[in-house]
Amino acid sequence: MKQWFLTHRYGLTVALVAAMILLPFLGAAPLMDPDEPVYGETAREMLLAGDWLSPRIFGQYWYDKPPLFYWLEMLSYSFFGVSDIASRLPSVIMAMATTMYVYVQGKELFNKPIAFLSALFLVTSAGFMYIGKAAVTDMTLMFTLTVTMVSFYRKNYYIAYIFCGLSLLAKGPVGYAFPALIMLIYLAWTRQWPLLKHMKIPQGILLAFLVGLPWYILMYRVHGEVFLDTFIGYHNITRFAAPEHPGQNSLFFFIPILFAAMMPWTAALFPTIRRLFHKRDPFRDILRFCFVWAAFTFVFFSLSKTQLVTYIAPMFPPTAYLLGWYWYRCYIERKFSRPLLVSFYILGLLLLASNAIPLHENAAFFRPAIAWGSGLLAAALFLPAWCLWRRRYRSAFVAGIVMMICFSWAAFGFIIPQFKGHVTSYETAQILPDVYDGHSPLYIEKFLRPGIAYYSGMYGTEWGPVKDPDLEELLAEKDKIFLVMSKSTFHKLAKSQQLIDRFGIAAETPTQVILINHP
Template sequence: MNRIEKGSLLVLAIIVAFNIFFGLGSIPLLDPDEPVYAETAREMIQFNDYLSPRIYNEYWFDKPPMYYWLVAGAMHVFGDGEFAARFPAALMAFLTVIMLYCSITRLFNERAGFWSALVLATSVQFFYLGKAAVTDTTLLFFLTGSLLCYLHKQYWLMYVCMALATVTKGPIGIVFPGAIIFLHILCTGQWQRLFKMHCLRGLLLYFFFAAPWYYLMYQVHGMEFINTFLGFHNITRFTTPEHPTRVLWWYYFPVIILGLFPWTGLLLQSIKASIT
């Protein structure tokens, strides 16, 4: 197993900590998303109800509670403000970079681990999302964790990460990594891994961590929760564009190109190397 260099890890930690945490609470929360996440966490504290998210005194079935819980915890520690609202996203971004460094170092080598983590930490899109009070970096941490656990054959932890991703964003917490893992097995022909992954017992472990909040919400709110959260905010919004006039097949190409700046050239170079 390749050895993690403490010096490289320290340098990386300093760079990403400065990049993400510096000035974190220096500007007001930006519309439309940041104030919503912060206000929902405030109302969890106000009503002392950490089960049912609320917004402006009304039940809010838009997202699962993971990020609201993290922001509420940060508000208890740091007080109610912009820093507390953004701190969980920044912390998850920081931990994702460190996790990526450690994982890639062990899979390949220390040089690959350091530069992979550094590219992620200094990309424009990651920098922006790591400093925003939104769910993206929390979801990224758990989804990345589940896929890295798969590569390291840490299957029990993989299911736990999928479950926590599901409590962060919904069913995509298992659908996305599950689809990626299936495609990897399909393309590589490693069907024997399905037996080593303990799929049935793994799903039981997944539901042990993922299902309680959903079950309790159904017990309290009944079919209104199912129809609004699963029906509208997951199935309908996943299959039907929210703004049909803005649906463009090429939308994500400029997003990826600009989001990877200043490392966009590495992406193009990697694509070229993979097909030659």
């Protein structure tokens, strides 16, 4: 038994660290607006309707995402009941699977030490932690695409095509487009065009379609053109070509996102890329493949007109491989560059300096979270840098891992739960049944509606401050009308439309308010 533990100590350590980061505090905070409740409510309504085919929310069919993540949530609800923990459990399982897959495959792609380093860099990066513990689709896509890309590189083509089909069920057309385009760029760069003859492309396309296409065909047969127009036309083509939130997209949007997501290992990104292109290496081919994989994902979504912080998640595994390789090279050479050490300290100081950034009065509640988060992340940068300066290379790595475990426990067990009233609709949903009469018109601000529906079962009617219904019309109604909105929206309306002051406040939470037209 002792020999078995010694033989598998690397893999067991990876599994232990992943479990320590991903499993605790899943239910410490309610599902956070606006994204988590959307997926939780959709899966809940599908399960209640006994419909495993058609996603639905607020009692209506919804064609935003394919069903794979909903299916996983529905299975979780079936076993454990509807809860915050059950909503997030599928992402946690996918995150642990991705971490272990990166380790197991990394031993074949590189060697055991690089696989070990890469897996731990991945699971201890801030962005991976966040997505891995959130009830959103991105971790499911990350896992399926990771298996697809690694299988293509290792010439396990049938497995690659199967997971390509699963990627189509996880997120949509990117499940097909990304692997194809990444492989084409890699083959062009390395001039390995003869590989195309051995990739079993006709059989593979058929296999991928057999896995991923039946759901689309059934949805079209049941819902017709509206499904294609909404899912393919709007949620994929239109959202790539035109911003969903005008003014919030930029070619440089994902640069700070990547830096934040890879914390505390961000300081090694530039030295890694520099070494990759300036020194020859026995792992040169797989390094090129990982670089193309990561860079393509980053550039593709940087060009997209609709941009969300989680979009670049599929680039985290190949980036972790690159970082693991760089750290390994520096370790065996017993030489970490001084610019790297300086970068650790500079990033740490910048994090601490973030406490001096002025916040809007509506965001002032984030100040303690910024203080705690920046302090722990700065420590995760300063301690490894100090150990590297003292040439204690293993201690530097261990210090970074331990500090990120502490950061995850503090963030998900202490910081986020303290602000649940500011980032979720849970409290409003709890008091709404005591305030609302159950039959009058109920209007709910768009981003609050999923959380209200998930926790109260009340759908209401979607309301936006720029769109109908008009406040004057609501006040003119003889019957009671209830209106749920965030306090930030309420204060903005108070400045632009004095009519809002004629509504009575039926109830309120720290960040949300329930109004009534006839108090």
